[in-house]
Amino acid sequence: MSYVQDVRLARDYVGKQVHEVPVPALILDRRKIHDNASKLLEAVSRQGINFRVHVETLKATEAVREALNHGRGCNAVVVSTLEEIRNLVSLVEEGVVTDVLYGTPIGRSQAKELAYLKNLFANLGATLRFVVDNVSQVNFLLENSSSWSVLAKVDAIDLIRQSTETSNGTTNGTSDGKMTGTVNGRQASEQDGSNSAIDATDTFTTEFQTLINTLVNEPRYHNVQLFGFYCHAGASCGTNDVSITQAHVDKELDMLIKASRFARKVQETRQDRIIRKATLVGSNPDRVLTPSPHNTTYHLLIGATPTIHDFTKLPSRERMHSQDVVEFHAGSYLALDLRQVSGDVSKDQIAVTVTGEVCSFHPTRREYIINVGVLALSRESGFELPGIAHIRGVDDWIVTKVYQEYGVVSYVGKQANPKLPFEIGDLIELYPQNACITSSNHRLYFVVDGSDTVVEIWKPWRYW
Structure with a gap:
């Protein structure tokens, strides 16, 4: 989807739903x-x-x-x-x-x-x-x-x-x-x-x-x-x-x-x-x-x-x-990001998320493979909250490892046989540990305004 690199063409996604944008994508809630x-x-x-x-x-x-x-x-x-x-x-x-x-x-x-x-x-x-x-x-x-x-x-x-x-x-x-x-x-x-x-x-x-x-x-x-x-x-x-x-x-x-x-x-x-x-x-x-x-x-x-x-x-x-x-x-x-989540800051206040897709599942290891890796997130793991990213709306399944272009979602809960939350092809939305690094990895920001509808495209200043 290299055409998304051109912000003028990316503006074709204004008015579309978040799940319609090419992934991985960085979503900002204005x-x-x-x-x-x-x-x-x-x-x-x-x-x-x-x-x-x-x-x-x-x-x-x-x-x-x-x-x-x-x-x-x-x-x-x-x-x-x-x-x-x-x-x-x-x-x-x-x-x-x-x-x-x-x-x-x-x-x-x-x-x-x-x-x-x-x-x-x-x-x-x-x-x-x-x-x-x-x-x-x-x-x-x-x-x-x-x-x-x-x-x-x-x-x-x-x-x-x-x-x-x-x-x-x-x-x-x-x-x-x-x-x-x-x-x-x-x-x-x-x-x-x-x-x-x-x-x-x-x-x-x-x-x-x-x-x-x-x-x-x-x-x-x-x-x-x-x-x-x-x-x-x-x-x-x-x-x-x-x-x-x-x-x-x-x-x-x-x-x-x-x-x-x-x-x-x-x-x-x-x-x-x-x-x-x-x-x-x-x-x-x-x-x-x-x-x-x-x-x-x-x-x-x-x-x-x-x-x-x-x-x-x-x-x-x-x-x-x-x-x-x-x-x-x-x-x-x-x-905000997972590093700031505490008694006074909730995940719902985090304005930056990354959308990705579930691409595979390894049942023996109880791990999902997603198309979101280091280049779309970061490699930082959490202090108070473990993992590299958490999944919006899903508890006990987090991103535990990342490679260059893909990541691994693992179960970290206490149930012996947890219910599997995803099907291959599902889209997920991730809360990052480090919003600064994560946002710098993306060429475009898809901006919403309190909903799942894209209202603007912002082009960040990148590199040095």
Whole structure:
């Protein structure tokens, strides 16, 4: 059915039923997408915190509009590929997107095009920023343009190391939701602005310290704006336990607060050096000083879909950190998948499914063969919910193995002789474990709106 690769011909399926489209096919429920986006954006608004949409889950113009509530919910996004940036240009022109963060550390081969896109976005009234975790990446950028806006990435390994401190009571949340940290036995409140509490050698990698020291102290980098600090709670996708995901939030925020304090300490050291030098030569230090480090505000980007879902259940923590701007980012919330299914998220809320066909049955192994494999799903198995995919409307039969073009459906229930649910030739609808990978495997999205009738065809942005 190669003709379906042409979106114009695929539009012939608009008005058809889902079971009439060629399989495997990716089905999106537009109504569920809208409901999922509205629910989260309203919850974030109630909390009074900033939010940034990660667009990697459903890489399509129409999906990003829904995720941003057409620009009325928020205007900031995170991207993972150049292709995503290129395809955001139309949304930037519309004013729906005004702030874009490239959330993957860059390579030299990308820097020239990124410089062009940064200037293009600036001319359209938007800002393109970059995550960096090494000075070399900043050098790649400077080879192509003199001014950039970057966020320093805090390594997740640091968070793992900090988790042992959390269990010992060294990372705490106050009763009003403000974060405090204990470093080297000293209690440091986020309000006191104390930089002396930060021992960088115990907290951050050498690469991170070098990066911050270079950006602050070296004249060549003074046109590189350190916008803030970034971390992604990807590990939170491995659990549905609210206490664990909340611990991820606390650890991330605590680490980024420490990162911002470390940066201010480096700025303060530079200011002191300038003052001493100016005093020695008898000049006025005020003429060369930059604004006080204590007045510097950074953006602290944390989160993932499980952490933001659980965070919005808690009492308002608008004042969780007053000196900097705390911003959550997430993407899977738009579609949801089996990783997010918990007490508050049901399979019925998952907006992405994959249709396939039962092609064979092996009675001795009690296994069905379906024409949906790695290239239509993914190879990820579940944490809380086992298997690679679950079947809509059928319990105890799940996709347990996948090969390149086909998969295996096995019985995982407790009955000795279960009733066989399928005939060869039956169509089935699968809930994926990972909506991000699954959606990236398909050339077209067949869109429904709360029913089984195809109402639109969306063409996603693919590759790099």
